[in-house]
Amino acid sequence: MKKFFKLKYIFIVLILALIGFVYFNNKQTQKETNAKFPTKYNSKTQEIITVKKQDISSGITLSGFVDAEEKADLVFQTSGQLSWVGVKVGDSVKKYQSVASLNKEILKKQLQTNFNNYKSASSVFYDTTDEYKDSAITTEIKRILERNQNTLDNSIISYELGDLAIKYATLSTPISGIITNINYPNSGVNIVASQPIISVVNPESIYFSSKIDQDDVNKIKIGNKAIINIDSFSDEKIDSEITYIAFTPISGESSTVYKLKFKFPVNNKDLKYRLGMDGDVNIILSKVKDVLTISTDAIIEDENKQFVLIKNNDNTLTKKEIITGIENDTDIEVKEGLTDNDQIIIKK
Secondary structure, eight states: OOOHHHHHHHHHHOOOOOOOOEEHHHHHHHHHHHHHHSSSSSTTTEEEEOOOEEEEEEEEEEEEEESSSEEEEOOOOOOOEEEEEOOOOOEETTOEEHHHHHHHHHHHHHHHHHOOOOOOOOHHHHHHHHHTSOOOHHHHHHHHHHHHHHHHHHHHHHHHHHHHEEEEEEOSSOOOOEEEEEOOOOTTTOOTTTTEEEEOOOOGGGEEEEEEEEETGGOOOTEEEEEEEEETTOOOOOOEEEEOEEEEEEEESOOOOEEEEHHHHHHHHOOOOOOOOEEEEEEEEEEEEEEEEEEGGGGGGTTTTTEEEEEEETSEEEEEEEEEEEOOOSSSEESSSSTTOEEEEEEE
């Protein structure tokens, strides 16, 4: 009998414990629900926003910088002594304008030497040709005439190279633009062939350069509209579009990213926009007009659904499920569930 009462006591304790657990769990769940979906409007912790009708777009925002399509590093094709520099940094230049020159005196003397060698080779060529013109063409004579011809040809080539060296001794720019750098501003120094001397950039050929991750590159295409914002001119929004998407990734990056180019439709004759200026570009992926929108701060996620709290006239709050569309950093489209008269509650 004592054993029976003991088991009964244990059973009662277990029942009470279970009831206490369920009660506590329900209280905790109710507390969490109330925290997420309060039922009363509190002006100290909450504020009212209205549903707005407006255009809204969604997209990808990337960082980048100003670059130029037309830029060139000018180099001499031959080595020599720098005798003239006709520009300075900041000067404007026209296409094919001469900007620097090597000392041509040595080159002219070398050209004269080459010309004398050509005349000598030419005389020997004709003398040898006359000597063997009536002889039977044996293998030995054939080799003599071939060597004679080769000597003449080489002397002609040497003269032509000397003539080209004089022409290449004057450096000209292949593009119009401004001088951005001069490595050797003073004459008298010796220049090594293929060493950059002067840099030129066309400021009217600027574009906005950026890069995009491999996860996003297939979301865009050439012609996608975009808006550029340069940090130095934060109040300006420049309408643009994608003009280039690289097929191969940028080397040296820690992840796989691809280069993008954006049109920069501005008149830059006054050099307002300069190479290297940082900024952002927003690529517009989708856009809708004249739709209901609310702040993204008003959205409450619960069980894979989206809700908002609507304030009633008696200051009570109603939990309302909504269906949303596209969104940006601040606003989200509401397709179903709200009217433009609803007052939405968000936390302060």
